[in-house]
Amino acid sequence: MNRAYNFSAGPSMMPLSALNQAAQEMNNFNGSGMSVMEMSHRSKVYIDIFDETVALLRDLMAIPDDYEVLLLQGGATGQFAAIPMNLSVNGTADYIDSGNFAAGAAKEAAKYINVNVVASSKADNYRYIPEVDPAKLNPNADYLYITTNNTIYGTRFDKLPETNVPLVADMSSNILSEVYDVNKFGVIYAGAQKNIGPAGVVVVIVKKSLLGNAMKITPKVLNWQLMAEASSMVNTPTTYSIYMAGLCMKWLKEQGGVAAIEKVNIEKANMLYNFLDESRLFRPVADKQFRSRMNVTFNTGDADKDAAFVKAAANAGLLNLKGHRLTGGMRASIYNAMPVEGVKALVDFMKQFEAEDARNV
Amino acid sequence: MNRAYNFSAGPSMMPLSALNQAAQEMNNFNGSGMSVMEMSHRSKVYIDIFDETVALLRDLMAIPDDYEVLLLQGGATGQFAAIPMNLSVNGTADYIDSGNFAAGAAKEAAKYINVNVVASSKADNYRYIPEVDPAKLNPNADYLYITTNNTIYGTRFDKLPETNVPLVADMSSNILSEVYDVNKFGVIYAGAQKNIGPAGVVVVIVKKSLLGNAMKITPKVLNWQLMAEASSMVNTPTTYSIYMAGLCMKWLKEQGGVAAIEKVNIEKANMLYNFLDESRLFRPVADKQFRSRMNVTFNTGDADKDAAFVKAAANAGLLNLKGHRLTGGMRASIYNAMPVEGVKALVDFMKQFEAEDARNV
DSSP states (O other), X not given: OOOXXXXXXXXXXXXXXXXXXXXHHSSSGGGSSSOGGGSOTTSHHHHHHHHHHHHHHHHHHXXXXXXXXXXXXXXXXXHHHHHHHHXXXXXXXXXXXXXXXXXXXXXXXXXXSEEEEEEEOGGGTTOSOOOOOGGGSOTTOSOEEEESEETTTTEEOSXXXXXXXXXXXXXXXTTTTXXXXXXXXXXXXXXXXXXXXXXXXXXXXEEGGGOSOOOTTOOGGGOXXXXXXXXXXXXXXXXXXXHHHHHHHXXXXXXXXXXXXXXXXXXXXXXXXXXXXXXXXXXXXXXXXXXXXXXXXXXXXXXXXXXXXXXXXXXXXXXXXXXXXXXXXXXXXXXXXXXXXXXXXXHHHHHHHHHHHHHHO | OOOOEEOOSSSOOOOHHHHHHHHHHSSSGGGSSSOGGGSOTTSHHHHHHHHHHHHHXXXXXXXXXXXXXXXXXXXXXXXXXXXXXXXXXXXXEEEEEOSHHHHHHHHHHTTTSEEEEEXXXXXXXXXXXXXXXXXXXXXXXXXXXXXXEETTTTEEOSSOOXXXXXXXXXXXXXXXXXXXXXXXXXXXXXXXXXXXXSSSOEEXXXXXXXXXXXXXXXXXXXXXXXXXXXXXXXSOXXXXXXXXXXXXHHHHHHTTHHHHHHHHHXXXXXXXXXXXXXXXXXXXXXXXXXXXXXXXXXXXXXXXXXXXXXXXXHHTTEEOOBOOTTXXXXXXXXXXXXXXXXXXXXXXXXXXXXXXXXXXX
16 A cells, blocks of 8 residues: 655645545445536535535534534635625724735735734744734724634644634634634634645635625625525535545544544644754744644755755655745644654654764764 | 446536546555645646646647636636636626526626626527627627536537627536637636536636736636636645546547547437437427537426436436426436436436336326
């Protein structure tokens, strides 16, 4: 079989049991005579799959009944536009700029509303989550926008900001990896391709009371109210990716759910950060307080050595450790489906690389 | 194995060889140690898959170099908005209303520009393609919009309208089923889930000279110019559906390409229409001149009998023959992947049903 440890930031590793089940059911799902890919999205056999996927997400995240769960297309980037289009009443919102995707979301929103960036760590290469001066928050903002985990820079909000307006969170890279109280949010949304399932689905969890305000220029496929009324099927959804997301969530439930996987994720992250804190060759990038448990950024301080490490690791079956082009260095993305053994193998390999490097100096 | 004949209007049947290859490669694509679902969209291994898919489409449709090929999200319904947002310079376009999706496209476009419906067959339940009075065409229209095949009503443009403005065609339900000269179009677009591959991808083939005019309010994910510059990867595309589309197109190429499958499609459609024209129980719905080769609509004139037929057919492994809720009756969608044997099995079953019905009268 020979599966690699894939540290890609997304799309990324998926549970082997989910892949195996998908392969087995590929030509004939549960005696239906069809692949899930071939099913009409309006057929009972498919709607059962869809509903089970939504129910699993509701269960895993304890999503209250006063929230809609939508499975849409266009990725998180599509939602960068959908958020102001659907939520804006006063025409203004506050954004916390904690990374490249937060900045991109703010820029896209500025096409439609007035955007106030109330805090930014850009000047320090997004090494930390910027602190918000409460005086800067607009009490009439339609929402306050955050990115709970910053995939590129490897940082994470260690606590949620205090606010009286709806909190909108891009959770693309840490949804389902730790317990969040959904009640604290107006909207949680996430591209699927990290902790949920394959690319092509974006999950939007939105408080029902916030619906019904879409701008007239909102394309139907980005209109949350219309999608809620049509159970996410204003048009054909990404049927197979949704099925796969269901298989992945079934696996997560078997692992004990989000609280259980959070413990494993902390163990995995600690294993890697503890090594980085002690290493003489590798050094962590993000400020300690804000370290991501999903995306661990590090480097050697020498771009050539970084490149040599990434290449040697790939040859050893440890794939996609190259950092984002905006940061250079390395990044190990260790989402839910990355086993503890994968992180252990990475640390062992780093130790070995460090020892060899010491001999060569 | 026991595969059914699936007459769904979409998502719909896919070639068994494509499904088999996908199942076989599910856990480890070509020795990569990863599923295609797990691959970074920026990795060489995935970009090769993506590029091969685009190259296959260019080859199969003989798409000239002065056209961009985009693989986007949000379905054809997303493009209902994207078309006026990307193409409008004069703020006005002409639409031919030949069915429910054409009407939906016109309605969505009217959010952004002035829409003139220059011909409609709505009053006659869209039984035919309406003729256009050339005097009604606006020479300053940004484009003329058509739906080459009307999935719900089972009609097809038997010839393209004459126009001096760019022709924009929704080919969702007959792309790759017959030879079209791409040069005659400004834009061809199609949701994948009928003749291309699984749901979650919409193909946009656009003449390069038409790019660069997007409205400021265009969401990034619907902006063709930005997507063209980023090879469809402004954000993560629906990676696995694109891979599957490639496998399906490989199969189509092995069948001899579009010209070859067109002959098979004509044979399949004739087999069904010839029976319908002779049948004493079943009757075809669409006007003869405009009959679709992909979606064959028919009924018995008796709703209860229609329902009994759909149910009996399903029990015999002939699935999803129920007509759209807007039309009632039956619809057999016989896209590229429906084998001749499937249509033969349907005709045989209809003959048998008709004979039994005659005995019961």
